[in-house]
Each structure stands twice: as structure tokens, then as C-alpha cells.
Amino acid sequence: xxxxxxxxxxxxxxxxxxxxxxxxxxxxxxxxxxxxxxxxxxxxxxxxxxxxxxxxxxxxxxxxxxxxxxxxxxxxxxxxxxxxxxxxxxxxxxxxxxxxxxxxxxxxxxxxxxxxxxxxxxxxxxxxxxxxxxxxxxxxxxxxxxxxxxxxxxxxxxxxxxxxxxxxxxxxxxxxxxxxxxxxxxxxxxxxxxxxxxxxxxxxxxxxxxxxxxxxxxxxxxxxxxxxxxxxxxxxxxxxxxxxxxxxxxxxxxxxxxxxxxxxxxxxxxxxxxxxxxxxxxxxxxxxxxxxxxxxxxxxxxxxxxxxxxxxxxxxxxxxxxxxxxxxxxxxxxxxxxxxxxxxxxxxxxxxxxxxxxxxxxxxxxxxxxxxxxxxxxxxxxxxxxxxxxxxxxxxxxxxxxxxxxxxxxxxxxxxxxxxxxxxxxxxxxxxxxxxxxxxxxxxxxxxxxxxxxxxxxxxxxxxxxxxxxxxxxxxxxxxxxxxxxxxxxxxxxxxxxxxxxxxxxxxxxxxxxxxxxxxxxxx
Amino acid sequence: xxxxxxxxxxxxxxxxxxxxxxxxxxxxxxxxxxxxxxxxxxxxxxxxxxxxxxxxxxxxxxxxxxxxxxxxxxxxxxxxxxxxxxxxxxxxxxxxxxxxxxxxxxxxxxxxxxxxxxxxxxxxxxxxxxxxxxxxxxxxxxxxxxxxxxxxxxxxxxxxxxxxxxxxxxxxxxxxxxxxxxxxxxxxxxxxxxxxxxxxxxxxxxxxxxxxxxxxxxxxxxxxxxxxxxxxxxxxxxxxxxxxxxxxxxxxxxxxxxxxxxxxxxxxxxxxxxxxxxxxxxxxxxxxxxxxxxxxxxxxxxxxxx
Numbered sequence: 001x002x003x004x005x006x007x008x009x010x011x012x013x014x015x016x017x018x019x020x021x022x023x024x025x026x027x028x029x030x031x032x033x034x035x036x037x038x039x040x041x042x043x044x045x046x047x048x049x050x051x052x053x054x055x056x057x058x059x060x061x062x063x064x065x066x067x068x069x070x071x072x073x074x075x076x077x078x079x080x081x082x083x084x085x086x087x088x089x090x091x092x093x094x095x096x097x098x099x100x101x102x103x104x105x106x107x108x109x110x111x112x113x114x115x116x117x118x119x120x121x122x123x124x125x126x127x128x129x130x131x132x133x134x135x136x137x138x139x140x141x142x143x144x145x146x147x148x149x150x151x152x153x154x155x156x157x158x159x160x161x162x163x164x165x166x167x168x169x170x171x172x173x174x175x176x177x178x179x180x181x182x183x184x185x186x187x188x189x190x191x192x193x194x195x196x197x198x199x200x201x202x203x204x205x206x207x208x209x210x211x212x213x214x215x216x217x218x219x220x221x222x223x224x225x226x227x228x229x230x231x232x233x234x235x236x237x238x239x240x241x242x243x244x245x246x247x248x249x250x251x252x253x254x255x256x257x258x259x260x261x262x263x264x265x266x267x268x269x270x271x272x273x274x275x276x277x278x279x280x281x282x283x284x285x286x287x288x289x290x291x292x293x294x295x296x297x298x299x300x301x302x303x304x305x306x307x308x309x310x311x312x313x314x315x316x317x318x319x320x321x322x323x324x325x326x327x328x329x330x331x332x333x334x335x336x337x338x339x340x341x342x343x344x345x346x347x348x349x350x351x352x353x354x355x356x357x358x359x360x361x362x363x364x365x366x367x368x369x370x371x372x373x374x375x376x377x378x379x380x381x382x383x384x385x386x387x388x389x390x391x392x393x394x395x396x397x398x399x400x401x402x403x404x405x406x407x408x409x410x411x412x413x414x415x416x417x418x419x420x421x422x423x424x425x426x427x428x429x430x431x432x433x434x435x436x437x438x439x440x441x442x443x444x445x446x447x448x449x450x451x452x453x454x455x456x457x458x459x460x461x462x463x464x465x466x467x468x469x470x471x472x473x474x475x476x477x478x479x480x481x482x483x484x485x486x487x488x489x490x491x492x493x494x495x496x497x498x499x500x501x502x503x504x505x506x507x508x509x510x511x512x513x514x515x516x517x518x519x520x521x522x523x524x
Numbered sequence: 525x526x527x528x529x530x531x532x533x534x535x536x537x538x539x540x541x542x543x544x545x546x547x548x549x550x551x552x553x554x555x556x557x558x559x560x561x562x563x564x565x566x567x568x569x570x571x572x573x574x575x576x577x578x579x580x581x582x583x584x585x586x587x588x589x590x591x592x593x594x595x596x597x598x599x600x601x602x603x604x605x606x607x608x609x610x611x612x613x614x615x616x617x618x619x620x621x622x623x624x625x626x627x628x629x630x631x632x633x634x635x636x637x638x639x640x641x642x643x644x645x646x647x648x649x650x651x652x653x654x655x656x657x658x659x660x661x662x663x664x665x666x667x668x669x670x671x672x673x674x675x676x677x678x679x680x681x682x683x684x685x686x687x688x689x690x691x692x693x694x695x696x697x698x699x700x701x702x703x704x705x706x707x708x709x710x711x712x713x714x715x716x717x718x719x720x721x722x723x724x725x726x727x728x729x730x731x732x733x734x735x736x737x738x739x740x741x742x743x744x745x746x747x748x749x750x751x752x753x754x755x756x757x758x759x760x761x762x763x764x765x766x767x768x769x770x771x772x773x774x775x776x777x778x779x780x781x782x783x784x785x786x787x788x789x790x791x792x793x794x795x796x797x798x799x800x801x802x803x804x805x806x807x808x809x810x811x812x813x814x815x816x817x818x819x820x821x822x823x824x825x826x827x828x829x830x
Contacts, residue, residue, distance in 0.1 A: 343640070412708075417729055418729070418734040418735065419729040420708040421726070424638060426764060427602070427639065427764075429765070441708065462727070497603075498766050519705070519795040519797070519799075521706050521708050521709050521762075522803040522804060523804075
């Protein structure tokens with residue numbers, strides 16, 4: 001039983017890590033990461049309650065519910081990559097002597113409190129389940145903290161060339177570190193502290209697991225020696241009994257029992273399950289409501305386009321194909337898979353820009369990297385469809401925003417310098433260089449109908465600090481269904497990698513002056 | 525490293541001189557005549573490239589057995605060859621083959637690409653064209669690790685830059701740009717193309733005068749052989765296009781980067797007009813500084829069709 005568990009844990013952790021590793025650039029289609037994230041029952045519930053529909057992953061979660069009703073919280077002990085990680089942390093830091101701190105049993109109610117708060121917030125239309133969903137946390141941990149760290153170390157020491165050439169950087173890594181460090185750190189104090197007392201997905205499975213068919217049972221000849229309690233990852237009592245839904249059905253105790261009286265069988269007897277007191281449940285509901293209120297009503301929180309009094313944050317540029325902002329925030333489970341997948345490191349976790357509503361959701365930061373015209377990785381890897389998986393022809397039209405020129409910073413406009421790097425960088429011919437009276441060199445203009453907001457110009461702009469050309473959310477196409485291409489054409493957009501020559505010439509009459517003046521770049 | 529290169533250049537110049545001397549003193553042969561300053565060959569990309577190099581005395585004049593060669597095409601954009609924003613793949617692969625035939629030890633095709641390296645290598649067709657030539661090595665270098673800080677001898681303002689390390693270590697440098705318009709420098713040919721071998725291009729736009737800096741860069745990165753792909757030319761909206769592409773079926777070659785660039789400026793109708801080379805500031809500056817000649821009318825030009 002223990003061997004099976006260890007193999008299962010190792011296998012799923014390796015599969016998960018392979019998923020994280022493969023979720024990059026061209027390898028995305030082979031990555032099992034998205035399927036893994038869809039296993040999280042809390043993420044499923046959070047989306048379902050917030051949006052009142054069936055999110056992707058019904059099959060996975062259905063199977064998980066079935067398995068839990070049959071075998072109990074076996075997911076936590078055999079599958080969950082965060083659980084395995086925390087078990088590893090506990091094992092690596094296990095005390096040689098003496099007993100660890102054992103929190104009171106009543107703390108076990110904590111996870112239900114967290115669960116209730118998150119579900120209530122979801123009822124108010126604010127999906128915050130990503131704060132506690134183990135698969136979100138595990139992906140964030142490995143993709144956004146562990147992987148960049150490994151790369152940093154290997155890059156600066158022994159194995160240069162093994163990792164991608166440019167170091168992956170992640171915005172707000174401090175916030176990530178506090179959150180994930182806290183969860184890991186608690187596991188050092190008390191093994192699987194998170195799983196026992198806090199994990200809301202664990203609470204969900206515990207709730208189902210109390211009715212599970214196969215349960216841990218202790219025979220009559222138990223001598224109450226307490227050996228099982230020493231080993232138990234969830235801290236059963238000295239008497240060897242365990243409350244329904246708390247046992248992870250891991251089987252560690254079976255091997256420890258000198259009397260061989262512990263077994264997992266159908267209809268085993270367990271103590272009454274934990275459940276928060278009424279006041280605690282009400283408090284949790286209130287906390288969830290408050291969280292929804294604070295997250296959803298700050299000045300910078302923006303739901304849908306142009307609602308009264310709700311300005312659009314200037315820097316809020318989402319990945320191409322992201323759903324309309326409201327739906328996007330409901331669907332996005334902040335796993336960070338897209339951040340990992342982005343080959344140019346353009347996508348970064350958001351932090352407080354939207355009153356916490358958008359915390360950890362992906363933002364496109366063009367100064368860091370442009371959106372590759374031929375890449376569809378973020379949509380492909382997204383487990384929930386918050387970023388739509390689009391074929392390339394559609395993705396090109398999934399306009400992320402529009403570049404805006406700041407002439408006062410521009411080398412050509414303000415400094416009379418020969419520069420056209422934005423024009424050079426633009427894959428869509430959306431920058432037009434024109435001769436203007438009073439300007440010594442040809443100066444750039446943005447042709448808004450050709451701009452996809454990919455940020456190649458902003459990324460390449462040689463102006464120091466903030467670029468002289470910046471992508472704003474203006475004109476972003478955010479469609480929850482239908483064709484971006486069709487809608488873009490309706491709106492008069494003209495997005496193409498290869499503009500036919502007549503249009504290219506006719507739309508920029510200034511660049512080919514007919515009399516006297518030389519074409520851009522030449523000088524007399 | 526730069527010292528090595530400079531020393532080498534001097535050595536090479538001396539060898540070329542003595543070679544020319546011995547040829548002149550030798551019996552009558554094709555090589556007894558001084559090779560032309562410029563070769564302008566009409567024909568398909570492969571045939572014209574071969575003929576152009578042949579007209580200058582053959583690749584053996586530039587590449588000796590065992591040497592390391594860097595070919596610098598323009599493969600900075602992930603556009604197909606038809607857009608004329610990148611060098612024709614057949615021109616590049618022919619140059620690689622010629623170097624190999626001349627006995628080169630290593631032939632490296634290198635560029636610091638503007639767009640993503642993988643995308644550029646794939647969509648320009650250059651990697652695929654070179655693949656059948658075993659030993660060819662086509663790569664984009666976009667990370668700082670591949671570049672080494674180097675001083676530019678003789679420059680007054682633009683005195684130092686980080687240059688692709690493999691170029692500093694190479695024995696021979698061949699410029700193989702495509703003929704195209706450029707919105708801020710008029711044209712992007714062999715001289716402008718050398719910006720693809722340095723790391724920090726941005727500072728040429730904001731710290732220095734772009735035109736004089738391009739001319740200064742030539743002091744350091746002076747190609748031993750320049751072969752310009754004018755099989756088609758991007759005559760408008762360069763360097764990234766899309767713009768008007770004119771079919772020209774020509775390859776221009778020279779040992780003088782300035783002369784080769786000047787020749788191409790004068791033969792391509794930019795925005796439908798005839799523009800003289802002196803209208804391109806970096807060409808004009810390089811000529812004034814004596815780094816090459818833009819007065820192509822005074823040069824010995826070999827014109828042929830294949």
C-alpha cells in the first residue's frame with residue numbers, strides 16, 4: 001500500500017513537473033499541465049458558481065468526485081502535486097528528536113472556513129478560489145518561482161546553455177514568495193499544515209470523503225501504543241482514531257501498527273467529522289462577502305467596458321484572445337501556465353492594479369517582450385479558456401490593444417534623431433514614417449487599424465526607461481465567442497503580415513512625396 | 525580579440541598585395557589582369573552569385589584552406605524571401621558552398637536578429653537552404669553572452685561596442701545583405717548591415733549620430749568581400765516592409781563595401797526615383813573619411829549576364 005502510494009505520488013509529481021517544463025513555446029501541445037490543473041475541484045466549483053455554467057474539466061472533476069466517494073481523500077495523498085511537495089518538505093525537515101507542535105484539533109475547521117468564504121465570494125460574482133486552490137498554487141510555485149530560480153542558478157553556475165538563453169523574470173515575485181513561502185514554511189512547523197487546516201480543496205474532498213465507501217478502521221485489539229499517530233501526515237490522535245474526512249487514506253499507519261489491526265475496508269468506523277460552528281460559518285460567509293466587496297469595488301476594479309465611473313486601467317493589456325475582462329477574471333484561475341508558456345516572457349502576474357481583483361492574472365508587459373506574431377502558446381495552455389485557444393489566423397486579429405506614440409519622448413519627433421526602430425520592429429506594417437514640415441527626419445505615426453497591440457514597437461524602442469511608443473488597452477478585441485477576424489473586419493481593422501502593395505502605398509501618402517523632397521531616410 | 529583581427533587584416537592586406545604582385549609578374553593568365561572593383565552580374569541568385577565572386581578573382585582570393593569565415597546576410601526579419609526584407613536563401617547558400625569549396629574550415633552564417641531567432645531562421649528560408657551543405661552553421665545570436673566589448677580603432681565618438689565574439693575570432697568576413705530601402709538611413713546594405721553583428725543597436729539611435737556611427741563601425745567590421753543580393757529590391761517602406769518589391773535579377777560584388785553599396789543605390793529605383801549615392805549620409809561620410817569610394821563612375825566595373 002505504501003509502495004503504491006509512493007509510486008503514485010512520485011509519478012504524478014513527475015508528470016506535473018514535466019507538464020510545467022513542457023508548457024513552453026512549441027512544446028505546449030504535449031504538455032499535460034492544463035489537464036492537471038483541471039483536476040482541481042475547487043477551481044471547477046469557483047468558476048461554476050461565479051459564472052453559473054459548466055466550466056471545462058467536468059470529466060476530470062466528475063472522475064475525482066467518484067473516486068473520492070469510493071476511496072476517500074486519496075487525491076490528497078496520492079495525486080496532488082502540492083500535497084506531495086508539502087509531504088517532501090515535511091520529510092526533509094523532519095525533527096530528529098522531540099515532538100513537533102501539535103495544533104488543537106479544532107483548527108481542522110479552518111479549511112471549511114476558507115472554503116465557505118471562497119464559495120460565498122464566488123456567489124457574489126468574485127472568483128477568488130485561486131488563492132487557495134492547490135493546483136493553482138502548485139503551478140505558480142513551480143512555474144513562477146522554482147523554475148526561474150533553477151534557471152538563475154544554472155545560468156550563473158554550472159550549466160549555462162541548458163536553460164533558455166534569457167533569464168525568465170517574473171513580476172511581483174516577492175508577493176509570490178510570501179504566499180508560497182508561507183504555505184511551505186507552515187509545513188516545516190507542522191507536517192502538511194496546509195492540507196490539514198487550510199486547503200479549501202481538501203475541505204471539499206473531506207466533505208465528500210466522509211461518505212466514502214472505503215475507510216480506515218482500527219480493530220478491537222488496538223493497544224493505543226500511538227505509533228500510528230507519530231507517522232500520520234494529518235496528525236491523528238494518540239488513540240489511533242481519526243475523524244471522517246480527515247484521513248487521507250495514505251496507509252502509512254498500516255505499516256506502522258505492531259498489532260496489525262489497522263485496515264482500510266468498506267464501512268470502517270470513524271469519528272464524527274469536523275464542521276465549523278454556526279458562528280464560524282457565518283463569519284466565513286461574511287469574510288467572503290467582504291473579500292468580494294473589497295476586491296470587486298475599488299476604484300481601479302473594472303468590470304466590462306465603459307461602465308459608469310469605472311475607468312480602464314491604462315496598463316491593463318491582456319494576452320491575445322483573453323475573454324472580456326469580467327468573464328476573464330471569473331475564468332482565470334491564476335495558475336500561471338500562460339506565464340510559463342509565453343516564449344518571450346511578455347506575460348507577468350498582475351498585483352494590486354485592480355484592487356486585488358486581478359491579482360496573479362496575466363498582464364502583457366511589452367517592454368519585457370513582444371507578443372510573437374506566430375505564437376499561440378498562452379491560449380493553448382490555458383486550462384479554463386480564460387484565454388481562448390485560437391488558430392493563428394484568428395490570433396492575429398485578437399487585438400490586445402493599440403500602440404500610442406509619445407512624441408515628446410520620441411527620438412525622431414523630439415530629438416531629430418534618425419530612428420525608426422518601431423517601424424522596423426512592427427510585424428504588421430502599422431508604423432508609417434512621414435516627412436513633416438519642421439521635422440528634420442521622417443517621423444513615425446501609428447496606423448491604428450493595422451496595430452494588434454503586440455508591443456514589438458514598445459519592446460524595441462531605444463528610448464531609455466519608458467518607451468516612446470506604448471501599448472494601451474484602447475481598441476482591444478475581447479470576444480467570448482465568434483471570430484476575431486470577422487469582427488475585426490467589421491470594425492474596419494486591416495491586420496496582415498503582408499499588406500498588398502497598393503494598400504501599403506495608398507495608406508501612407510506622406511512617405512512618398514512626389515516633388516522635391518527625398519523619400520524617408522535619404523538626405524541631401 | 526580586436527587586436528587579433530586587426531593584425532589579421534593587415535596580414536591579409538599584405539598577402540593580397542604580394543599575391544597581386546606575384547600575379548602581375550607571372551605569365552599571362554586570367555588572373556594576371558587586375559580584378560574589377562565592382563562586379564554587376566545579371567542572372568538567377570545562385571548563378572549570379574557564383575559569377576560575381578568569380579569575376580572578383582574567385583573565392584580563393586578571400587578564403588584560404590582552414591580558415592574560419594563569417595557570412596553576414598540579412599536574416600533579421602521573419603518574412604519570406606519574396607518580401608525582399610532578407611537576403612535570398614540561394615545567395616547565402618551559394619556563398620557558403622563557395623567558401624567550403626575554397627577549403628574553409630568553418631562557415632558561420634550569423635545575424636543578431638530583430639525578430640525572434642527561431643522564427644527568422646525558419647521563415648527567411650536561409651537555414652533550410654544551407655542545410656544540405658554539411659558543416660554549414662546558421663545561427664542568430666541575440667543574447668549578450670555572445671558579444672564581447674571591443675574598441676573601434678580610429679573612431680572619434682562611437683569608440684566602443686560589443687561585437688559578436690565569433691566574428692572577432694573569424695579570419696574572413698563576408699557581407700551578404702539584400703537591397704532594401706531604410707526609413708532612417710535611406711538604404712540598408714552592407715554598411716548598415718554590420719549593425720547585425722553588434723549587441724547594442726539602440727544606442728546608435730539615441731547616443732550617437734546613426735549615420736557617422738555606421739561609418740565608424742565599418743572601421744571595425746570591414747567585410748573582406750561584399751556580395752549584395754539585388755535579385756529583387758525592396759524599394760519602399762523598408763527595412764521591414766511590406767513595400768514595393770522590384771525584380772532586378774542582379775548580384776553586385778566588391779571588396780569595397782562603400783562602392784558596392786553606392787552601386788546598388790544608383791541602380792535601384794527607390795520610390796520610383798533615381799537617387800545618387802551621395803544622398804545616403806553614411807555612404808557619403810564613409811567616402812569622405814576614405815573608408816571606401818562612392819564615385820563608382822571612376823571605378824573599374826565588370827558587367828555581365830549569366
